[in-house]
Amino acid sequence: MAEILGAEVDEEGYLLKVSDWTADIAQAMSEEDGIELSPEHWEVINFLQEYYEEYEFAPAVRVLTKAIAKKLGNDKGNSRYLYSLFPYGPAKQGCRFAGLPKPTGCV
Amino acid sequence: MSLISIFLIFFFYVSALIFISGLSYKLIQYRRTPAPLKIPIAPSALDKKGVLLRYFREIFLFASLFKANKWTWLFGWSFHLALVLLFFRHLVYFWPGEVPLILYKTESLKYAAYPLIFGLLGLLARRVFVDRIRYISAPSDYLMLLVFIFIALTGMMMTFANYHPNILMVKNFASGLITFKWSELPGEIIFVFHILPVFCIIAIFPLSKLLHAPGVFFAPTFNQVDNARKKRHLSDWASKKEDNLEINLESKNLKDK
Amino acid sequence: MSTDNQIKLPTYVETPSIRKDSMAGDGPFKASVEIQNKLGFPGEKVENWQQVAINKMAETKSKYKSVQVFLDSCMKCGACTDKCHYFLGTADPKNMPVARQDLFRSVYRRHFTFAGKYFPRLVGAKDFDEDMLNDWYNYFHQCSQCRRCAVFCPSGIDTAEISMAAREVMNVIGVGQKYTNQILGKVKKIGNNLGMPEPALKDTLMDLEEEIKEDTGVDVKLPIDIKNSEILMVSPSADFFAEPHIDGLIGYAKVFHESGVSWTLSSYASEAANFGMFIGNYDVMREGALRIRKAALDLNVKRVIIGECGHAWRVAYSFWNTLSGIGTGAEDEYAMRLQNQLDSQYPQPQHMIEFTYDLIKNNKLTFEKSNNDHRVVTFHDSCNVARGSNMGDIENGQFILPREVIKAACNNFIDMPKNTIKSSTFCCGGGAGLLTDDLIDLRIKGAKPRMHALRKSEQESGVNTLAAICAICKSQFSKVLPNYDFDPYMVVSVHQLVSDAIVLSESLKQKD
Structure with missing residues (x-):
C-alpha cells in the first residue's frame, strides 16, 4: 500500500483512514499536484471537513459553493471559482486534500 | 460402380447426416435457451407486425448491413441473392422423376453466377485489403470464401465454358441421391471438383459461422417485441427467484402526506 | 452561417488505420x-x-x-x-x-x-x-x-x-473492477451510488428548497419519504450531488410543483442507476430493482417516475417489469401485488421526460422561452435511452420526446449530424463503469466522435449548449470537454433548460 507522510493511501491517493489526516498531508498532496494552498483553499478544505464530521459525507457541490459564498463573498460562490482552486474538481481533489473518501458514482 | 462414385455418394450421406443432426441440435439449443431479459435493439418493433417487418428488411434487404457499409452490403447481398437463385437453378438436377415445368424455366438463373463470383471476390478483397477486416479474419474465414469461389468457378466452367458434363448422368446421379437409386457419376472430373466442396459446406454448416443463417432468427435483439412495460416477461429460471413473495420491510420513519 | 475561413470537417469521424496494442495494459483498478x-x-x-x-x-x-x-x-x-x-x-x-x-x-x-x-x-x-x-x-x-x-x-x-x-x-x-463493484456495495448498504447517507441527502434537499425560494419566491418542495404520495421519483444520486445535474433535479421539482401532483423521493431507494447491469449479474441487478419495489410498496405510491439517467432508464423501462414487477400487464401474484397498487392509466415506470412532455402537450406548463435565448442547444442522445428503451410508447419516442421538451423551453435547437444522433448516437465515452479517473485516457479518446460532431454543429450553427438526460454523460462531458477546447459548462440537463424557462404560476400571482 502506498503512503504519504506515513499515512496509508489507496491507489488513487485518498487516505484510508480519515483520522490520519494532518495539515502537512494536505500540503504534501497539493505539492504533488502542483498547487500552492492559499487561504481560500483552506476555507474549502475546512468546510469539507466540518461538513463531513456532521454528515459522514462530503457536501454536494451546490452546498459547498453556497458555504464558500457566505465565507468568501458571492463572487467566489460558484463552481467555476472552485474549479480554479481545484482543477481536478472541488469534490474529488478537495476531498483528497481534506483526507476524506472519494465521492463515487456518476460524478 | 466406380470407387469415386461410391465415395462421393457415401460422403454426401455423411455430410447430410452431420447437417441434419448438427443443425437440429443447434436449433433445439437455441430454442430452449431462455432469454431472461428484453433486449431489442433500436429501431425496435413495438408489436409483432413490426418484428415481421424488421425480419423482412433484414433477411431480404440486409438493412443493418446497408446502414453499416455500402461495399460490404453490395458484395454480401449480391452473393446471397445469387446463392438463392442458383439453388433454384440446381433443383432441376435433384428433382426425382417428373420435373415440374417451372424448373425448366430456371435456365436463365445461371447468370446469377456472375453476381455470385463478383460478391465473393469483393468479400475476399475486403478481407485481404482492409486492415480492420484482415485483423479479424481467421484462416477459416479465407478458406470458406475460397471454397465458395472454387465451387462457383467450377460451376461456371461447366456452364459457360466448354466443360459441359453429361447432363443426363448429372441428373441421374443427383436425383439418385434423393431417391436412394444411386447411379454413376459423369466422367468429367470437373463435376467432382464442383460437388465435393459443396458436400463439405453442407457438412460444416452446423459447425461453423454459417450458423449465422439460423442464428439471426434467434437473436433477441431482433425477434423481441419492445413492450417490456406493458407485458411482464419472465423466464423460468428467473421466476424461481420469486418463490418468496414477501419483501422484508425495514422499519422506517415515513411521514404521511 | 458558414464563412470561407472556417475549417471544414467531414460529417463523420475518419476511420483510423489499426494500431495494434495501442491501448494494451492492465485495465482499471481491481476491486479489493x-x-x-x-x-x-x-x-x-x-x-x-x-x-x-x-x-x-x-x-x-x-x-x-x-x-x-x-x-x-x-x-x-x-x-x-x-x-x-x-x-x-x-x-x-x-x-x-x-x-x-x-x-x-x-x-x-x-x-x-x-x-x-x-x-x-x-x-x-x-x-x-x-x-x-x-x-x-x-x-x-x-x-x-x-x-x-x-x-x-x-x-x-x-x-x-x-x-x-x-x-x-x-x-x-x-x-x-474497483469502481463498479465499490459503488454496488454502497447501494447495497446505503441505497445510492454516492454512499450519501440520509441526513446529508435531506440537508441537501432543504438547501435546494431554500435556493429555489430565493430565486423564484415560490415554495417549491423536494419532498422525501412522504407516504401515500401520488408519485415516487427515483433519480440518479448524482442529481443530489454533482454539477450540472443538480439543476435538473430543481427542474423536476418545478415541473411537479406546477403539475400539482404530489410526489416524493425515497431515502431507501435514492438511486435510479443500476450498475448491476454493467457486470451482467442478474441477482445484483435484481437486488437494486427490488429496493425501488420496496420503496414503492412502503410509500404506497401510484406511479414511479425515473429521473435523467441513461442506464437507469434502460433497466427501468426494459427490465424492471421482469426484475421486480414495476410495470403493467402481469398475471402472477408476485408482480400483481405491486401492480394492483400502481395506477394502470399511466405507463409504469415512466420517464421524467414523458411526464413533462404530457404536461406540455396538455398545455399545463407555461414557458418564458426567451430565458434560454442565450443558448443554441443541441441534444446528445444517451446510448442506453436511444438503443435500449422507448418513451411515450410511440415509434422513436425516445428521440422525439426529449427534443420536444427542449423545443418547448428553448427557441434555438439544432441537431448534430445525422449519423451521430438517435439510434446511431455515439456514447459519451464514460458509460457502463468506465466513468472513473483511472480510465481518463480512454474516456478522452472515446469521446472523440461525439466531440467531433459537436464541433461541427458549433461551427455551422453556433451551438453552445449540450443537453443530455444521463448522469454519466453529464459528468463525462464536463470532464472531457476542455480536452477538446470546449467550455465544460456548456453541458446541461434537459430539465435545467425546463427549469430556466418554466413560469411558476404562483410567482405570477405574487407579481400581480
Missing part, C-alpha cells in the same frame, strides 16, 4: 477483497480459475439465449469494425466490436465447439490463459456497452451482452 466479498464474489483470483471460468461460461450461455446465439452467429463481415467510439478514438483493433467479442468467442470455440477443439488454429480458437484473462480485463473495460455496434450488425449481435457476460465470468473468478 473487501469490495468483492460484499457482492458475494471471491476476493482474489481463485486457484482453479480457468475451470471456474469455463464452467461459468457454460452456465451463462445456457441461461442467456443472446450469449449462445451471438457466439455462434458472427460471420466476421466487419460491419461493426468502424462503429465503436473507442476504436475510432484509439485505433486499437481489439476495440473493434467483433474483435472484442472474439476475446470471448475464441475461448468459447476452444472449449465448446468441435472445430475449436480439433482445429483451433483454423478457426481462431484460443486457450484461456493468463494473457487472455489480462486482455479480457483490459478490453472488456474498454467497452461502454452502448450497443452502437448492434445497430449495424446484420446478425443482430449485441457486444454489450458479451461484455456483460465476460465481466460476470471475471467477477466469479475473483477479478472485479
